[in-house]
Amino acid sequence: METSDVIVVGGGLFGPATAYGLRQQGLDTVVLDDGDDVLRAARGNFGLVWVQSKGMGMHQYHAWSRESAHLYHDFTSELREFSGTDIAHRNDGGMHLLLGEAEREQRRREMDIMRQQAGADGFECEIIEREEAEKMMPGVRLGDDVVGASFSKHDGDVNPLQLLRAIHASFQHLGGRFRSDSRVENIRHDGSVFIAETKNGAFAAPKIVLACGHGITKLAPMVGLDTPIVPQRGQVLVTERAEPLLNMALGTVRQTDEGTVQIGNTEEDVEFDDGTTLSAGQAMARRAVQVFPQLAGLRLIRTWGCIRVLTPDKCAIYDESEEFPGAYVATSHSGVTLAAVNARHTAKWIATGETPPGFEEFSAKRFKTEGGHVSTHH
Numbered sequence: 001m002e003t004s005d006v007i008v009v010g011g012g013l014f015g016p017a018t019a020y021g022l023r024q025q026g027l028d029t030v031v032l033d034d035g036d037d038v039l040r041a042a043r044g045n046f047g048l049v050w051v052q053s054k055g056m057g058m059h060q061y062h063a064w065s066r067e068s069a070h071l072y073h074d075f076t077s078e079l080r081e082f083s084g085t086d087i088a089h090r091n092d093g094g095m096h097l098l099l100g101e102a103e104r105e106q107r108r109r110e111m112d113i114m115r116q117q118a119g120a121d122g123f124e125c126e127i128i129e130r131e132e133a134e135k136m137m138p139g140v141r142l143g144d145d146v147v148g149a150s151f152s153k154h155d156g157d158v159n160p161l162q163l164l165r166a167i168h169a170s171f172q173h174l175g176g177r178f179r180s181d182s183r184v185e186n187i188r189h190d191g192s193v194f195i196a197e198t199k200n201g202a203f204a205a206p207k208i209v210l211a212c213g214h215g216i217t218k219l220a221p222m223v224g225l226d227t228p229i230v231p232q233r234g235q236v237l238v239t240e241r242a243e244p245l246l247n248m249a250l251g252t253v254r255q256t257d258e259g260t261v262q263i264g265n266t267e268e269d270v271e272f273d274d275g276t277t278l279s280a281g282q283a284m285a286r287r288a289v290q291v292f293p294q295l296a297g298l299r300l301i302r303t304w305g306c307i308r309v310l311t312p313d314k315c316a317i318y319d320e321s322e323e324f325p326g327a328y329v330a331t332s333h334s335g336v337t338l339a340a341v342n343a344r345h346t347a348k349w350i351a352t353g354e355t356p357p358g359f360e361e362f363s364a365k366r367f368k369t370e371g372g373h374v375s376t377h378h
């Protein structure tokens with residue numbers, strides 16, 4: 001039996017980012033990950049560190065995302081130092097371009113609600129006119145139907161696969177142990193430690209963190225936690241490499257540090273089907289060219305579908321089990337955005353019990369219905 005101070009289940013983004021922070025807190029940490037053939041949002045996402053649209057209905061989640069974006073600067077430097085990997089972090093703001101008056105009105109309404117719910121804490125996002133948006137991207141000609149954009153100075157992006165690699169390497173650089181192809185099948189509690197059983201043997205620790213995306217649904221009840229998660233597919237298109245044109249983070253069309261242009265992102269309720277469809281690809285490509293006519297000549301080279309890990313209200317869940325203290329769950333959409341805050345505050349919570357004000361709002365208790373069950377509808 002391999003022992004440690006803490007077991008982190010899940011080798012995507014939530015698990016390793018938290019595990020990296022736990023090593024910095026001085027805890028002997030083992031990460032257990034499933035095999036290569038399972039769902040992994042960490043390997044198919046869009047790479048945005050995005051704040052402006054996060055937390056409709058729950059300002060605490062907006063503030064949590066904003067805090068992460070602020071922590072990203074130091075986080076990026078550390079990852080570079082420990083892993084030698086540059087994650088291509090851009091943090092000079094992000095825009096969501098708006099096509100037509102109806103989109104502008106809808107965005108304005110959403111922003112009004114979010115500003116109201118933020119109260120004194122503030123909500124820093126503004127609608128800018130089309131001319132101003134064009135000025136921010138020298139050389140770009142926006143399509144005739146673009147009326148403006150919502151802009152937030154907190155937004156940015158990274159190379160998501162380099163991020164994943166850098167977090168894994170930094171965790172191991174700090175002495176963390178990573179066990180791949182080690183799916184946790186069962187968790188037992190023997191009074192003082194949790195025992196996680198895998199086909200490669202058992203692992204024991206006084207603390208266990210479930211941060212394994214859709215794998216949480218099966219494991220959480222074993223430690224007395226109820227964590228509702230639903231799947232949602234996102235399809236992405238990628239073009240061939242092009243000269244640098246789009247110089248900042250953009251909501252649905254972004255040029256990567258490698259020169260390719262990523263075009264996204266559908267939101268489809270298709271259970272766990274991670275395939276792609278021609279109709280979705282056509283719709284995404286059509287919109288991209290409507291916004292940026294200069295992309296029209298580029299060839300598409302890749303497309304994929306990937307399953308999001310969503311809570312019913314699209315905000316994060318962080319919980320410690322009341323029945324089995326020492327067992328934690330951490331999950332959300334936006335694992336790229338939240339990587340820095342997970343490395344800092346989530347790790348500190350697990351290591352020391354210390355939490356920032358309002359952290360208890362992230363408990364899945366917010367989904368409890370009158371009968372005491374957790375609802376997946378919100």
Ligand SMILES: Cc1cc2nc3c(=O)[nH]c(=O)nc-3n(C[C@H](O)[C@H](O)[C@H](O)COP(=O)(O)OP(=O)(O)OC[C@H]3O[C@@H](n4cnc5c(N)ncnc54)[C@H](O)[C@@H]3O)c2cc1C
Binds near residue numbers: 045212306
């Ligand atoms: C199309 C798309 C676009 C996205 N765009 C963005 C974006 O721009 N910005 C952003 O911030 N976020 C984005 N996301 C979300 C982000 O990718 C996820 O929030 C993040 O990957 C979730 O991390 P996770 O570690 O919780 O889950 P995952 O990345 O899914 O990883 C879960 C891990 O747990 C392992 N596992 C599962 N069960 C077990 C078990 N029983 N035992 C051991 N290991 C197990 C799996 O092998 C896997 O490695 C996007 C997601 C999608 C699908």
